[in-house]
Amino acid sequence: MPTLLHIDSSLFPADASASRAVTATFRKEWEAQHPDGTVIYRDLAAEPLPHLDGLAAAAGFTPAEQRTPELEAAFALRDTLASELERADAVVIGAPMYNFTIPSSLKAWLDHVIIAGRTSMAQPSTVAGTPTVVVASRGGGYGPGTPRESFEFVLNYLGKALTEMLSLDVEFIVPELTLARTNPAMADLVDLSDASKAKAHEEAAAKAKTVTARLAA
Template identity: 75%
Template sequence: MATLLHLDSSLSPLEGSASRAVTAAFRAEWEAQHPNGTVVYRDLAADPLPHLDGPAAVAGFVNPADHTEEQRAAFALREELTSELEQADAVLIGAPMYNFTIASTLKAWLDHVIVMGRTSGAEQTTVSGKPTVVVASRGGGYGPGTPRESFEFVTTYLGKALGEGLGLDVRFIVPELTLARSNPAMAGLIDLADASKAKAHEDAVAAAKELAGRFDV
């Protein structure tokens, strides 16, 4: 049975979060396809991870068999998070834009699971090719040709960190202009925002159905 690793990092609750709404649509379709499957869920905003500290970082470069007691204790969380990623069949990440980039809570998760010689830094990592869907919502427009294209550090960063760093097979779903209905200055963009929202939900359901079809029920 398939296992989905689902991460959300939005600071807002479901009813106020574009990224959570889209990841929820993906997850609902995934669970419909795999009713007996497993979903490992981490809400990184509600239950944030500690930042990577020195002992845990150093332990990542030492053979586990040679860990000191301090290193073993420091590495325990990294081992738990990394094993969750390794054991998942697919990964779903909600990654809204905050100040042009990802939430610090998601960066903390990445710092824990990027383990050189294991999940990263090798031609073939322990997570190479794992299908990963990232819902990269953003309040404005940052696409190609827009005035703020150069300010977009969510898909550009995660494409490198997840795709090239971890070797995951990453696809992005990007609901944008999400502030159009709450920001009077963006009133003229409401139709575009609604269209982007609808497409993101459609793409999420389609991606869930397609990815779920790769695994036995």
């Protein structure tokens, strides 16, 4: 049966996190479509990964038969995380904007799973073409034509890292203005925020169905 890799990186619980709420909608619809399927879940805030260190990086560039026991131990986590990605028939990632970019916990995950000659820079990559939905929530508005358009480094970065480095087939869902109900300065944007949130949940459910249909084809 199909396997979904579900990754959350928000620091906040679901009732206070737009990205967690929307990834949950995707997962709920996925499980409805695949009642006997498997979900691999990584909560990078609850169980943060260590940053990639020199030994783990070197191990990724060393052929398996040439790794020392020390390199093998350093590579073990990278192998586990890459294997989870390789097992997945679909991926959903919660990627809230923090200080104009992704959470460091999500960057750590990427640094571990991007392995040259395996998941990246391989012909083909072991994860090439895996349908991936990224919920890129942000507290304000950063779309084309907005005053802070140039501050947006979530879609720009993940669009490159996930497609160019991992060769995943990526789509984005972007709930915007998520702080409108808690920031008095954004009071006049509440309706737009609510509409963006509702649209994001609709898109998440629809994309889960679309991915299901694609895998069944």
